[in-house]
Amino acid sequence: MNIFSATNSSGSASEEERQAIAKAVNRRRLVIFLRIGLAVVTLTTWELAVKYGLIDPFFFSRPSDIYTQLAVWLTEGTAQGPLWRELLVTMEETVIGFFIGSLLGIFCGIALGRNKLAGDVFSIYIKIANAIPRVVLGSIFIIIFGLGMGSKVALAVVMVFFVVFGNAFQGVREADRNLIANAYILGANKRQVTFSVVIPSALTWILASLHVSFGFALVGAVVGEFLGSRHGIGLLIATAQGTFNAAGVFAAMIVLAVVALAAEYLLTALEDRLLKWRPVQFAEHGM
Amino acid sequence: MPTPVIELINVSCKFISPEGKITHALREMSLCVNEGDFCAIVGPTGCGKSTTLGMITSLSPPSTGLVKVFGKPVAGIDPNIGFVFQTDAVFPWKNVIDNIAIGPIYRGKNAAEAKKMAADWVRRVGLAGFEHHYPHQLSGGMRKRVALAQTFINEPKILLMDEPFAALDVQTRALMQGELLSLWSELKASVIFVTHDIEEAIALADRVVVLSKGPGTVKSSYDIPLARPRDVSEARYSEQFIHLSKQIWHDLKNEVQI
Ligand SMILES: Nc1ncnc2c1ncn2[C@@H]1O[C@H](COP(=O)(O)OP(=O)(O)OP(=O)(O)O)[C@@H](O)[C@H]1O
Ligand SMILES: [Mg+2]
Numbered sequence: 001m002n003i004f005s006a007t008n009s010s011g012s013a014s015e016e017e018r019q020a021i022a023k024a025v026n027r028r029r030l031v032i033f034l035r036i037g038l039a040v041v042t043l044t045t046w047e048l049a050v051k052y053g054l055i056d057p058f059f060f061s062r063p064s065d066i067y068t069q070l071a072v073w074l075t076e077g078t079a080q081g082p083l084w085r086e087l088l089v090t091m092e093e094t095v096i097g098f099f100i101g102s103l104l105g106i107f108c109g110i111a112l113g114r115n116k117l118a119g120d121v122f123s124i125y126i127k128i129a130n131a132i133p134r135v136v137l138g139s140i141f142i143i144i145f146g147l148g149m150g151s152k153v154a155l156a157v158v159m160v161f162f163v164v165f166g167n168a169f170q171g172v173r174e175a176d177r178n179l180i181a182n183a184y185i186l187g188a189n190k191r192q193v194t195f196s197v198v199i200p201s202a203l204t205w206i207l208a209s210l211h212v213s214f215g216f217a218l219v220g221a222v223v224g225e226f227l228g229s230r231h232g233i234g235l236l237i238a239t240a241q242g243t244f245n246a247a248g249v250f251a252a253m254i255v256l257a258v259v260a261l262a263a264e265y266l267l268t269a270l271e272d273r274l275l276k277w278r279p280v281q282f283a284e285h286g287m
Numbered sequence: 288m289p290t291p292v293i294e295l296i297n298v299s300c301k302f303i304s305p306e307g308k309i310t311h312a313l314r315e316m317s318l319c320v321n322e323g324d325f326c327a328i329v330g331p332t333g334c335g336k337s338t339t340l341g342m343i344t345s346l347s348p349p350s351t352g353l354v355k356v357f358g359k360p361v362a363g364i365d366p367n368i369g370f371v372f373q374t375d376a377v378f379p380w381k382n383v384i385d386n387i388a389i390g391p392i393y394r395g396k397n398a399a400e401a402k403k404m405a406a407d408w409v410r411r412v413g414l415a416g417f418e419h420h421y422p423h424q425l426s427g428g429m430r431k432r433v434a435l436a437q438t439f440i441n442e443p444k445i446l447l448m449d450e451p452f453a454a455l456d457v458q459t460r461a462l463m464q465g466e467l468l469s470l471w472s473e474l475k476a477s478v479i480f481v482t483h484d485i486e487e488a489i490a491l492a493d494r495v496v497v498l499s500k501g502p503g504t505v506k507s508s509y510d511i512p513l514a515r516p517r518d519v520s521e522a523r524y525s526e527q528f529i530h531l532s533k534q535i536w537h538d539l540k541n542e543v544q545i
Contacts, residue, residue: 176376178372178374178375178376179376179378181344181346181372181376182370182372182376182377182378182437183378183389183393184346184364185344185346185364185368185369185370186389186390186393186437186438186441187366187390187393187394187441188393189393192393196378196389196393197378200378200380201380203380276421277379277380277381277382277421277422277423278379278423279423
């Protein structure tokens, strides 16, 4: 009897659970369906609007042309060489710039943030440096480093550095005074406080900045190529612009977007791994 | 002849805000705690109890006056001091056992040894089974117990506690009070215990110090002659206890009324 009622109640509970799961699955399907639907509607509208002369394909191209352009690049390669080689060049510049810039930024941000006087003095300059449109430096870098990879990496580094630096600095400054006091009382020295309290609490800030700054590194590399180079997606865009090939510009944009999304995905995975101690509602992402 | 371990001599403490506003937290306060003494401090909110403890740790030095620990003026954090903070101060990115083991690790023990000590303390504060939980997965009372274990594992000679049991339920609180008393007699530690709970103060302490409302100073001090070892939950029904409790309550009430 006892067993009977027990199975019975657990059966009804799992029935409720099953309904809840089904509801969640349905919602997920609906979201995916709507996402795809939105893309299809947008692209079709664009294509039709061109077809019926509502927008001028000379300026705005059209999905089918962009698709053709991508297909040509993929099969026959670009004017400068195979697409993957151009992409590889841009990626190399981006990733190297991203790593150098963020490591420098993290290091300087933590070092300055831990030093009260230096922090008070420099904080104003960080704000200024962040406000300056740093892309302009690209021209100077091309003069200094030439048309090769160096100038692009340098621009990417500068783009990334200040964002990461600012965030690391802020993160260090915002570290909970109570936790720091507690660590000192428990016997930590200054170095131990830096590594076991300050850096972990700044990590949230730093990781958040890495999301943004990968995009910045990409912008730095592409703009650098745009300003003057022999290879890369930026040059592809510049060439397309020179020949009034709007489809080429859009196609290059799509290639870059795919790269940026992949990087975003990897960074989110990294963040979830490093910040698994956070309450769930803060660790959730829109992706 | 008892040796004084903590001495506050005529200390005043002012906080000056960046806008130049001055908050007077303590005024001409003197207090002496002898070796092995258990001293409880009660007083109205904002009278400077936490500030007093902060001065003893050297985290917030006094504006005027002298603070001595072990007979010497404080200069830097003394490794013999343990401090249970009023606010949550466990590390949110460390799980329970790593939080508790951090003190010995800071002090140079290797990780394996520290974890072994920590495992023992996890059990003593009743958190067995929660070793690998992060603080956000614990209740407020459980986090407080992590903080207590974190402090006790260092076996401090001076124990400063800022309302440590305020967040605990009655049963756990009685348990922790018992544990604190046995630990105290075991370590021969000197304790300053801040609380809002008069009965808790009397039940635990050798001496209860009442502070006046802010800026605080010592208003009165009561020796608690109840026999040791005490049973915290039984002591409160004795005649003596009730009498003391009435007196202290009377003192406090005059402070809280405006
Ligand atoms: N860092 C600070 N800056 C400015 N004022 C402060 C600071 N810390 C404390 N104070 C002030 O000092 C006074 C005493 O504060 P304190 O925290 O010592 O009170 P308390 O007795 O512990 O109160 P409670 O029982 O509520 O914890 C308060 O008026 C408070 O506003
Ligand atoms: Mg307080």
